[in-house]
Amino acid sequence: QKEVEQNSGPLSVPEGAIASLNCTYSDRGSQSFFWYRQYSGKSPELIMSIYSNGDKEDGRFTAQLNKASQYVSLLIRDSQPSDSATYLCALREGNNRLAFGKGNQVVVIP
Amino acid sequence: EAQVTQNPRYLITVTGKKLTVTCSQNMNHEYMSWYRQDPGLGLRQIYYSMNVEVTDKGDVPEGYKVSRKEKRNFPLILESPSPNQTSLYFCASSLSPTSGTYNEQFFGPGTRLTVL
Numbered sequence: 001q002k003e004v005e006q007n008s009g010p011l012s013v014p015e016g017a018i019a020s021l022n023c024t025y026s027d028r029g030s031q032s033f034f035w036y037r038q039y040s041g042k043s044p045e046l047i048m049s050i051y052s053n054g055d056k057e058d059g060r061f062t063a064q065l066n067k068a069s070q071y072v073s074l075l076i077r078d079s080q081p082s083d084s085a086t087y088l089c090a091l092r093e094g095n096n097r098l099a100f101g102k103g104n105q106v107v108v109i110p
Numbered sequence: 111e112a113q114v115t116q117n118p119r120y121l122i123t124v125t126g127k128k129l130t131v132t133c134s135q136n137m138n139h140e141y142m143s144w145y146r147q148d149p150g151l152g153l154r155q156i157y158y159s160m161n162v163e164v165t166d167k168g169d170v171p172e173g174y175k176v177s178r179k180e181k182r183n184f185p186l187i188l189e190s191p192s193p194n195q196t197s198l199y200f201c202a203s204s205l206s207p208t209s210g211t212y213n214e215q216f217f218g219p220g221t222r223l224t225v226l
Contacts, residue, residue: 041220042219043200043217043218043219043220044153044200044217045217046215049214088152088153097143097155097158097168098155098215100152100153100154101152102150102151
């Protein structure tokens with residue numbers, strides 16, 4: 001299985017600030033990367049996908065991919081209490097399989 | 111409403127008592143998959159199915175069985191559950207991945223299983 005690392009502990013950010021999450025991966029051949037959001041006790045939901053180097057923006061979310069350095073990051077601008085969740089980094093293996101990181105918990109403090 | 115459903119949502123059972131967790135999707139998806147989620151270990155794939163009658167092992171298949179007799183259903187079977195199978199289980203489905211692009215996987219609500 002391809003390894004996906006999310007090493008940061010819980011992240012606390014004040015409301016309105018930027019939350020920054022990082023993820024590294026081991027397989028240089030990986031092509032497709034995803035960020036899922038998971039609220040406590042709920043199922044994961046896809047919030048961003050990125051396939052090319054650079055930035056991809058969708059509303060308050062920006063995903064950044066750097067294949068040379070083998071990392072993908074997620075920025076949440078203007079963080080809201082509703083953004084409090086666990087964020088899972090994932091990459092696509094063959095046949096639509098996903099390899100997930102262990103997740104990072106984000107807590108937005110009003 | 112397009113969705114993936116799982117039953118039961120919560121189950122407490124005892125070691126060795128066979129159980130089945132059902133998964134059904136109404137989106138006509140070819141691909142279905144089972145994951146388990148454990149604290150500190152994240153989501154790990156148990157089994158997946160590319161289409162009817164086509165199943166394959168994921169990363170942690172030991173102790174589990176699956177079948178795919180109909181397109182919409184993908185039950186997870188624990189023939190002899192053990193306490194180390196206590197976990198949160200998710201079923202997911204998507205369109206066929208054979209096109210070479212990623213098709214979003216939609217997750218069911220989860221089944222919390224406790225094996226005593």
